[in-house]
Amino acid sequence: xxxxxxxxxxxxxxxxxxxxxxxxxxxxxxxxxxxxxxxxxxxxxxxxxxxxxxxxxxxxxxxxxxxxxxxxxxxxxxxxxxxxxxxxxxxxxxxxxxxxxxxxxxxxxxxxxxxxxxxxxxxxxxxxxxxxxxxxxxxxxxxxxxxxxxxxxxxxxxxxxxxxxxxxxxxxxxxxxxxxxxxxxxxxxxxxxxxxxxxxxxxxxxxxxxxxxxxxxxxxxxxxxxxxxxxxxxxxxxxxxxxxxxxxxxxxxxxxxxxxxxxxxxxxxxxxxxxxxxxxxxxxxxxxxxxxxxxxxxxxxxxxxxxxxxxxxxxxxxxxxxxxxxxxxxxxxxxxxxxxxxxxxxxxxxxxxxxxxxxxx
Numbered sequence: 001x002x003x004x005x006x007x008x009x010x011x012x013x014x015x016x017x018x019x020x021x022x023x024x025x026x027x028x029x030x031x032x033x034x035x036x037x038x039x040x041x042x043x044x045x046x047x048x049x050x051x052x053x054x055x056x057x058x059x060x061x062x063x064x065x066x067x068x069x070x071x072x073x074x075x076x077x078x079x080x081x082x083x084x085x086x087x088x089x090x091x092x093x094x095x096x097x098x099x100x101x102x103x104x105x106x107x108x109x110x111x112x113x114x115x116x117x118x119x120x121x122x123x124x125x126x127x128x129x130x131x132x133x134x135x136x137x138x139x140x141x142x143x144x145x146x147x148x149x150x151x152x153x154x155x156x157x158x159x160x161x162x163x164x165x166x167x168x169x170x171x172x173x174x175x176x177x178x179x180x181x182x183x184x185x186x187x188x189x190x191x192x193x194x195x196x197x198x199x200x201x202x203x204x205x206x207x208x209x210x211x212x213x214x215x216x217x218x219x220x221x222x223x224x225x226x227x228x229x230x231x232x233x234x235x236x237x238x239x240x241x242x243x244x245x246x247x248x249x250x251x252x253x254x255x256x257x258x259x260x261x262x263x264x265x266x267x268x269x270x271x272x273x274x275x276x277x278x279x280x281x282x283x284x285x286x287x288x289x290x291x292x293x294x295x296x297x298x299x300x301x302x303x304x305x306x307x308x309x310x311x312x313x314x315x316x317x318x319x320x321x322x323x324x325x326x327x328x329x330x331x332x333x334x335x336x337x338x339x340x341x342x343x344x345x346x347x348x349x350x351x352x353x354x355x356x357x358x359x360x361x
Contacts, residue, residue, distance in 0.1 A: 007042060007355055014046070014353035015111055016058065020103030020343040021159040021279040021318075023060060024067030025353070026111045029084070032070060040095035043068055043088055045355035052091040056356045059088060063250075063275055066090050069104045073117050078137055079130035081112045087250045093359070098248045100133045100198055102282025106167050106343035109140035110149045114347070120144040136198055137172040149347075157344045158319020159279035164344035171286060171339045174198055178333055179241040183296040187240065188232045193298040194241050195291040197325075197336050199283035200252035202237050203291050203298045204230075206269070213258025213267050217276035217317055220256075220269055227274070230254050234273050253284045257292075257299025264313035264320050266292065266303050280316040286339045288314060289323040294334055 015026040025046065033039045044050070047066055048057020059066040068086040076082070085101040088094075109127035112118045118127050125144040130137055143150040143165045153165030180194045187194075193203040206213035209226055220226060237252055238245045256269040270277040270284055280288070289312040291297045292305070306312060311322040321341065328335040 011352040011354040013351075014058075015114065015350045016348040017104075017107035017111065017345055018160070018348060019069075019101075019105065019107035019345045020157065020282055021064065022067055022101065022103035022281075023065040023348070024069055024101075024104045024107070025058060026069045026071060026107060028115055029070050029072035029082075040086075041358065042355055043086065043095055044093055045358055046353055047088045048356060049089050050091050050093045050359055054090060058353060059090065061090060063087065063090060063272055064278070067101060067104050069101075069108060069111070071108055071111055071115070071117065074130050076130050078128060080118050080128045081108065082130050082132050083108045084132040094249055096247070096250045097133055098243070099200070099251045100131045100136065100283050102169065102198065102284075102286070102341070103343065105129065105131070105138060105169060105282065106140065107345040109142045109167065110151070110345055110347065113142065113144065113149050114350070120147045120149065122147055134174075134198065136174060139170045141168040141170075143167075151346050153344070155342065155344050158321070159316070160344065164346050167343050167345055169282065169341050169343055171198055171283075173336055173338060176333075177290060177336050181333070183294050184298055185240065187236045188229070190229075190233060191298055192233065192237065193291050193294070194237055194252070195287050195297075196241065197283070197287040197290040197339065199281060199287050200241050200243060200248075201284050201287040201291070202233060202252050202254045203288065204233070204254055204256050205298050205302070206256040206258040209256065211256065213256050213269055214261060215269070217269070217278055220276045230271055231274075253281070255280075255284065255288050255299075257288070257302055259302040260304055260313075260315050262315055262320070264315040265289075265305060266299060267315040269317065277316070279318050280314055280321050282321070282341045282343060285314050285321045285323045285341060286325065289325045290327060290336050290339070293325060293327045
């Protein structure tokens with residue numbers, strides 16, 4: 001079926017899920033057009049983009065709620081399913097696959113079970129996931145008593161109201177932790193750390209930008225001078241990190257690091273890359289945490305590191321994220337052996353979505 005032969009009239013299967021502190025539409029790959037341009041055009045129509053309100057689609061008018069997960073059975077012997085993450089532009093007709101999304105990853109395991117791609121166990125079900133955006137592998141452990149996905153539970157996820165069942169996400173080792181080959185670099189006159197443990201991130205010292213790091217996302221977004229400097233650093237960091245400026249429209253993320261305020265390791269404010277995250281992405285959190293374990297990294301002077309083996313607690317605007325990281329101290333260059341976070345997910349609806357009319361910006 002193509003977008004011009006039936007989707008408008010009959011729609012297509014879609015599950016809307018909250019994954020971590022994000023929300024997105026989940027599709028089986030077989031239900032979308034195989035042609036990339038046709039697929040992207042259809043997803044823009046489904047999400048209601050470009051439109052800052054996304055009023056005629058199912059997008060939530062924010063990058064954190066304008067996301068898509070495309071899932072299929074995997075031919076990789078080390079994975080059960082493949083997961084392609086697509087960031088849908090809100091007010092621009094852009095569909096980007098330049099990054100992973102660790103928050104939507106939390107919903108991939110439940111979705112795979114719900115769609116019959118993975119047979120659930122009676123108790124827990126590990127789902128091995130290949131993230132097609134980068135090739136990195138992850139395992140999500142889903143509670144499945146009686147062979148059914150459990151969504152209700154007592155896990156509290158800061159940034160999300162209420163509680164839900166915990167989903168443990170474990171990540172394999174990235175190929176290269178330091179894309180520039182250095183623990184720190186001077187970019188646009190500012191010392192930064194460029195790191196990628198599954199999400200390309202630039203670590204910045206908040207004090208270098210005349211902010212405390214305790215400001216709200218709204219206050220930081222309203223700071224025109226800060227926005228200008230961060231944009232310049234991001235543009236300059238792209239080639240240093242091996243990212244193509246023509247396609248890497250959503251990375252790298254930029255994390256302002258400041259002293260912790262509530263007993264954590266550090267306080268963070270993350271730009272994704274223009275809007276300021278109301279929390280912090282799961283994979284961005286892994287990258288920040290890995291960076292803080294490197295001697296000479298930007299932001300390390302603010303860190304109150306826990307004892308070896310204990311998770312790092314990253315404070316963010318709506319709470320905190322605990323990240324377990326296992327860094328090989330003897331490796332040269334530094335190597336992250338594995339990492340993990342606990343997320344939650346919840347199925348919001350499962351049904352048929354109908355694409356709206358195509359739009360121009």
